[in-house]
Amino acid sequence: MERSNHNLPPSRDQIWRDMVTIEGGDPSIREGEGFAIGGEGRGGEGGEGRRKGVVTGVGSSGGVRCKTVNATCHASEKQALMDFKKDLKDPYGRLSSWIHDVDCCKWKGVVCSNRSGRVIQLHLQSPANDEVFADPKSPLSGNISHSLQNLTHLCYLDLSLNNFSGIPIPSFFGSLRSLSSSLPSEVFTLKDLISLDTSNNHLNGPIPSTIGNCTKLKQLFLNHNALSGSIPSNLGKLSSLENWDVSHNKLTGTLPESLWQLSKLEVLCIYNNLMEGIVSESQLDNLTSLTFFDPSENSFTLKVSANWTPRAQFNILGLSSWKLGPQFPTWIQSQKILRNLNLSFTGISDTIPTWLFNPSLDSVDLSRNQLHDKSSMISEIVKGLYVHSSQTYSMAYSH
Template sequence: MTCSEKERNALLSFKHGLADPSNRFSSWSDKSDCCTWPGVHCNNTGKVMEINLYTPAGSPYRELSGEISPSLLELKYLNRLDLSSNYFVLTPIPSFLGSLESLRYLDLNLSGFMGLIPHQLGNLSNLHHLNLGYNYALQIDNLNWISRLSSLEYLDLSGSDLHKQGNWLQVLSALPSLSELHLESCQIDNLGPPKGKTNFTHLQVLDLSINNLNQQIPSWLFNLSTTLVQLDLHSNLLQGQIPQIISSLQNIKNLDLQNNQLSG
C-alpha cells in the first residue's frame, strides 16, 4: 500500500519548514510514495507510523534545523518521532506535539531546544519513551504533567533544571511502568527522603550523576526499588561512609560512586 496524498502533503510541509544542509530530503517528492522516503516508515496499509531523522555521530548528514511544522498532526497513526542530535537552537519544544495522540516514542535529545517543557506533552497517554535530555537549559515550572504519562517506561530529563522541583521524587515514583530514569546534570541539590510511599516497582536504571547533592548517601535510596540493575551517583560531592545497606541491592550490576568524597 502507498501512503495517502494527505499524509504525503503533511510530510512535504514538514520538510519545507526544515533547513537540510546535507540534502537528505532529496527523494521526498510529490511524485513518489512517501513510504519509500528515507526516515519514513509505514505500516502494511500505507499509514505513516514512524519518522526517524536523528543525526548520529559520524553520519554523512549534517544536523537539521528550522521549524517543526504542525502538519505532523495530519499523521494520525504516527507512533514514533525521533529528531535527536539535530540543531533546533534556541527554539521551544512545540506544544502541538502533545496532540500526537498515537505517539509511543518521542526523542528530542541533543537538539538545542530551550525554554519551558510544554505541559501538553502530558496528553501523550500512550507514550512509552520520552527523551528530552541535553538540550539548551530546558526549564520545568512543575512536573504534574508527567504524572499523566501512565505508560511511560523510559524518561530522560538530563540537563534540565530541576533544582526548584522539591517534589520530583514523589511525582516520578507515581509512574507505574517506569524502568529507566535519567536525571544527570539537573541541578538537584537535595536528596531528602520521599514524602509518602514510592512506587518504583519496575525501576531498573537510576542516573542521578553530576548533581549538587553535597550530603551523605541516604540509606533510604537503597530501598527505593528492589529491581535496580544500575545506579549512578558519580560526581555529586557525596561524603561520609558508604552505607552497609548498599548490600541490599541484590540485582545491581553497575554501581558508580566515583568522583565523590566517600570512605569506608
C-alpha cells in the same frame, strides 16, 4: 587509583533490543514483513519482534527498511510532510526523495501502513559516526512545522542527532494523541507511540506541560539539550513510561511528586542538571521496577532510616553530588545485582565497609569523599583489585 568514567545510559538501540516490543501491530504488517527501526549508523538487520505481526530492530545505514507498500499515501498527509519539509534546512539533501511526483510512502524515512497508506512512522535521525552521542554528519535544522499534527496515525517520531538549535520543544507534540502506546491486545494496530526521541538537538525552553497528554509513552528521550525550567507536575500521567532520559539539560526545581507514581519505570537518567530537593525512602520504594537510576550532578539530599532496605534492585546507581554522608550508606549492601556504583562527592566521612568490594561490582567511584581506614584495609582492597582485574575503583582517602 584510576577514576572510573561516568556511566552512560543504555543506547536507544540497546533499549529496543533488550526491553521494548511494540504491542500489537498494524493488520497490514504481517509476521516476517513489517519494518525495521533505523539505528544511528549501525549495520545489520533488525531483530524479530516478540509479538506476532511486528518486526522491530536496527536497520542499516541509519535509515528505514520496509517492504513494498501496496496502498498509496493520502494527499493530505503528503501535503503535511511537504509543509514540514519547507520549514527545514536540509543542506545535505537528506530529504531529496520528498517530491510531489513520488508516493510519500516511498520517501526516505517515511513508513506507511500497507493497508491504509497512512503515515505511521518518521525516522529522521541524523546518521552518526558512533552509536550514541556522536556528532551528526548531516543534521537537519530549522523549525518543526505544526503540519505534523495532520499525521493523525503517526506512532513513531525520531528527530535525534539533528540541530534544532534555539527552538523549544514544540508544544503541539503533546497533542499528537496517536503518539502513545500499550494498544489493546485484541486490536493489532500501530496507532500508539512507543518512543519519542528529541535528544542531541540543542533544544531550549521548558518541557511543555502538554506532554502529559501522551499518556501511554514508554520511551522518552530528551537528553543532551538545553531544556530549562521545572519538570511538569503532570509527569505521573505517563503511567506506561519505562525509560526516561532527561540528562544533560538545565532543568531546575525539585522532582515532582507525580514522578514517584511511575511504577513501571526501569531507567531514570536525570544527571547533570540543576535540580535540588529531598528524596525520601517512601518515594523511592514506589519505583520497584527501577534498575538504572542516575540522578547524579544535582543537589539532592537522600533522607532514609538507618535500617532502610530498598524495594528496588539497582544494576546501575549514580548518586554523585548528592548529600548522603557522613556515614556510609549501609543500604547499598542490600543491592545484589549492582554492577556500577558512583558515590563521589556525597559528603561521606567514614571507614570503608568490607562488604563493598565484591565480584559483582564492575565499577565503583568513591572519589571526593573523606574515606579512612587502616593501611591494611587498603592492602585488602588492592588485593581485591588484583583478583578482579576487570573492576575499576576510584577513591579519595584520608588516613
